[in-house]
Amino acid sequence: MAIGSGLGAQLGIAVESSYGTFVAPTKFLEFTKESLQLKKTTAQSSGIAAGRLMQLASRRVVTQREAGGNLDMEVTNRGMGPLLQALMGTTVTPVQQGATAAYLQTHTLADTAGKSLSIQKGVPLTTGTVTDKSFVGCKVVGAEFSCGMGEMLTASWEIDAKDCSESETLAAASYTAMSPFHFGQMAVKTGTYGAEAALDGVRKMSLKIERPQATDRFYAGQAGLKREPITNDWVKISGALEMDYVGTTIDDLHTSDGSTSLVWEFVGPVIEGAHSETIRFKIPVIKIDDAPPTVDGPEVVRPTFNFTGLLDLTNPTAIEYLSADSTL
Secondary structure, three states, X not given: OOOOOHHHOEEEEEEOOOOOOOOOOXXXXXXXXXXXXXXXXXXXXXXXXXXXXXXXXXXXXXXXXEEEEXXXXXXXXXXXXXXXXXXXXXXXXXXXXXXXXXXXXXXEEOOOOOOOEEEEEEEEOOOOOEEEEEEEEEEEEEEEEEEEOOOEOEEEEEEEEOEEEOOOOOOOOOOOOOOEOEHHHEEEEEEOOOOOEXXXXXXXXXXXXXXXXXXXOEOOOOOOOEXXXXXXXXXXXXXXXXXXXXXXXXXXXXXXXXXXXXXXXXXXXXXXXOEEEEEEEEEEEEEEEXXXXXXXXXXXXXXXXXXXXXXXXXXXXEEEEEEOOXXX
């Protein structure tokens, strides 16, 4: 029996071969909270019958079903591949680094057509029995990453799903040893692409990647379920740098509306040889939107610079993930 509280919960994930077809989870991720739930659309008959004072229970119907919510978790040195692939869109095969136990995943920005997940969560009753809720056709429509002083790198994944079933077999959870990336491993670099230099004074950074999609593709003949969402707007990349005012590098870019390449990376312990656990966000072009520094009193001047990521026709926007995972 599991613990009869959230401590007994589990979350498993698998890459789908076709949108909305359940695949039993192959990876189990540690999470801090989640809000995945079934959303149903109902219609109630308003037919009038002599002497009837309430609407008839048998005349209520479910016309549509879908699901979705958020997954919040710490970003770890293992297991992030399926979510990163669903976010970024490129089909990724981890590349072994030499003859070592290190494998590099390079997730470049691409259309997310055909990239969906099955996500199964186990929700404990107070008795310790864990109930199954299996979400199929899970598309990552956005993610936000954040890390500040004394913190771990965290991610919030926004999920749109085709449906939720409670009839699948709950998989037995098993966990690979994982370690979170954290502030002590963090560096923020700016400059010319490929030659970025560490930026001083950074206290916190956040990065948001939005993948707008048509999530309302409900058609006749689909039993009230949606077709796979498709991209219907520009990819939006934005973020914020909170820093002490130790130099004018970012402030000058705000004034001139100049461009810089941005690299946000976390480098952890060595896996083998010269290869260390790493997650690296690479945005070839950012523009600083606001806000230039202001003096609010005697404290150290600490501006927050908000930025927008834009397209570079030469260099790709990408997330690199170096881990001991030989497969996604």
